[in-house]
Amino acid sequence: MRRTAVLGSAGTLIAGSLLAGGVLAPSASADGKDSGGGAEARGVRIAAALAAATGIDWKDCPADWSLPKPIQCGYVTVPVDYAKPHGRTIKIAVDRIANTGTAGERQGALLYNPGGPGGSGMRFPLRVANKSPLWTKTSKAYDFVGFDPRGVGRSAAISCADPQEFVKAPKLDPVPDSEADKRVQRKLAREYADGCKDRSGAMLPHMTTPNTARDLDVIRAALGEKKLNFLGVSYGTYLGGVYATLFPGHVRRMIVDSVVNPSREKIWYQANLDQDVAFETRWNDWKAWVARNDAAYHLGDTPQKVQEQWDTLRADAKKSPIGGVVGPAELLGFFQSAPYYDSAWTEVAGVWSKYLAGDEQALVDAAGPDLSDTAGNAALENGNAVYTAVECADAKWPTSWRKWDRDNTRLHRDYPFLTWSNAWLNLPCATWGAPQGTPLEVGAGKSLPKVLIVQSTRDAATPYEGAVELHQRLEGSRLITERGAGSHGVTGLVNPCVNDRVDAYLLKGTVDRRDVTCEPHATPKPAEAAAARKAAADLPAVH
Numbered sequence: 001m002r003r004t005a006v007l008g009s010a011g012t013l014i015a016g017s018l019l020a021g022g023v024l025a026p027s028a029s030a031d032g033k034d035s036g037g038g039a040e041a042r043g044v045r046i047a048a049a050l051a052a053a054t055g056i057d058w059k060d061c062p063a064d065w066s067l068p069k070p071i072q073c074g075y076v077t078v079p080v081d082y083a084k085p086h087g088r089t090i091k092i093a094v095d096r097i098a099n100t101g102t103a104g105e106r107q108g109a110l111l112y113n114p115g116g117p118g119g120s121g122m123r124f125p126l127r128v129a130n131k132s133p134l135w136t137k138t139s140k141a142y143d144f145v146g147f148d149p150r151g152v153g154r155s156a157a158i159s160c161a162d163p164q165e166f167v168k169a170p171k172l173d174p175v176p177d178s179e180a181d182k183r184v185q186r187k188l189a190r191e192y193a194d195g196c197k198d199r200s201g202a203m204l205p206h207m208t209t210p211n212t213a214r215d216l217d218v219i220r221a222a223l224g225e226k227k228l229n230f231l232g233v234s235y236g237t238y239l240g241g242v243y244a245t246l247f248p249g250h251v252r253r254m255i256v257d258s259v260v261n262p263s264r265e266k267i268w269y270q271a272n273l274d275q276d277v278a279f280e281t282r283w284n285d286w287k288a289w290v291a292r293n294d295a296a297y298h299l300g301d302t303p304q305k306v307q308e309q310w311d312t313l314r315a316d317a318k319k320s321p322i323g324g325v326v327g328p329a330e331l332l333g334f335f336q337s338a339p340y341y342d343s344a345w346t347e348v349a350g351v352w353s354k355y356l357a358g359d360e361q362a363l364v365d366a367a368g369p370d371l372s373d374t375a376g377n378a379a380l381e382n383g384n385a386v387y388t389a390v391e392c393a394d395a396k397w398p399t400s401w402r403k404w405d406r407d408n409t410r411l412h413r414d415y416p417f418l419t420w421s422n423a424w425l426n427l428p429c430a431t432w433g434a435p436q437g438t439p440l441e442v443g444a445g446k447s448l449p450k451v452l453i454v455q456s457t458r459d460a461a462t463p464y465e466g467a468v469e470l471h472q473r474l475e476g477s478r479l480i481t482e483r484g485a486g487s488h489g490v491t492g493l494v495n496p497c498v499n500d501r502v503d504a505y506l507l508k509g510t511v512d513r514r515d516v517t518c519e520p521h522a523t524p525k526p527a528e529a530a531a532a533r534k535a536a537a538d539l540p541a542v543h
Contacts, residue, residue: 047078075094118390122147172329204393257455391429480515493521
């Protein structure tokens with residue numbers, strides 16, 4: 001799943017199988033939820049058949065997309081509403097880099113979603129262009145294909161607020177001191193929801209995970225692929241699970257990494273409450289690591305001392321925002337990357353250490369906004385808009401403020417790091433001005449090929465129980481557990497126990513006879529800050 005800094009205070013933050021162009025566009029499998037005579041099922045078959053006949057007009061990518069040759073870009077046309085496939089359409093931006101092996105080695109296209117909702121997958125081909133060692137073997141067999149999901153980036157981007165206003169700082173402290181503070185945050189959340197309706201209202205009813213899964217199937221057809229090969233991380237695992245439910249007969253290979261719990265009871269309100277608990281656990285892990293490395297960072301030689309330093313930093317920034325722009329909300333926006341990703345551990349600790357040594361600018365640069373980066377700010381606002389729109393549209397949310405207040409007040413007592421920030425981020429869904437659906441009952445039987453599930457036990461953003469739940473719902477799936485680790489996005493880390501199995505699955509379709517438990521990847525060391533910053537470029541999207 002994906003997060004940004006505090007939203008509340010950011011609110012002002014053709015039926016049957018068809019042969020087209022020599023490519024078979026398969027119909028949905030008989031046990032798929034998008035099979036049969038439903039309007040959306042017919043719509044996606046029509047759209048996929050048209051896409052298979054049309055293909056993609058691949059060209060060099062525009063210069064401002066920062067995707068160099070030999071990466072190519074193009075668009076795939078999809079209906080806004082699959083129940084009306086001949087109605088209004090949008091274009092989905094896609095990019096690719098060809099497999100590096102021979103024509104005989106090629107196994108097809110591998111599509112990627114990094115999470116969010118709201119994350120762009122367009123950087124995925126760069127893993128091949130930049131010769132990432134983890135993907136050398138796989139790239140011989142597959143074209144790497146990325147895309148901007150509907151509403152994201154260059155795929156009919158939606159918006160909920162003026163981007164420059166969205167990033168202005170400092171914002172309100174997400175932890176309320178009074179009922180008055182809560183009333184202000186509730187007002188900001190209502191205004192943000194209203195802004196989404198005013199600026200993007202026509203798209204909001206259609207910004208759902210099932211529609212994105214249908215888009216994915218149309219992209220598959222446009223690529224000329226009979227079956228889908230897919231890697232989904234974070235929210236991309238929920239997208240993968242929904243696709244597997246709707247189109248089990250269209251799946252060839254699927255890896256889901258760092259898994260959103262797909263239970264209807266979890267999507268999305270409860271999933272966010274569960275996230276608050278898991279973040280506290282991983283925050284504690286990071287504090288213990290910082291304490292063990294006190295000789296490098298001088299932030300305290302026990303976790304408690306590190307926490308006291310955090311409390312002091314937070315209080316000081318609330319009283320007098322650092323550099324005039326970094327208050328508690330901005331601090332949290334920066335520091336929460338440490339519980340998310342081990343690759344952020346050294347950077348966050350290093351910036352904090354510099355601040356305590358008198359270098360205020362390092363923290364301002366890391367945590368404060370850059371109003372001169374208008375393109376970056378637009379991307380941040382768009383990402384948050386898509387996150388909100390999809391989660392609000394996928395499921396019905398509680399509308400009673402008493403419930404929100406009771407649940408988050410209770411959680412905050414024991415899990416204070418993220419709870420209120422997460423509440424304000426999601427509160428616009430309580431006053432959402434567009435239809436809210438019922439989550440799909442995710443699951444697939446024997447018609448689904450074996451899916452590979454990868455998960456660490458101490459993941460903050462997508463707790464381990466989500467992987468277990470999806471494993472139970474996808475018959476024949478295999479679960480690789482990285483025990484004792486918590487970095488979000490395991491397939492992007494160096495751990496041969498995981499990496500070798502990912503390669504074997506993608507290249508040969510093989511999985512272990514039983515689920516596998518791996519030891520954790522190596523813990524970061526203080527001297528690895530520069531390498532960590534480079535690795536961060538390929539992290540799954542977060543909100």
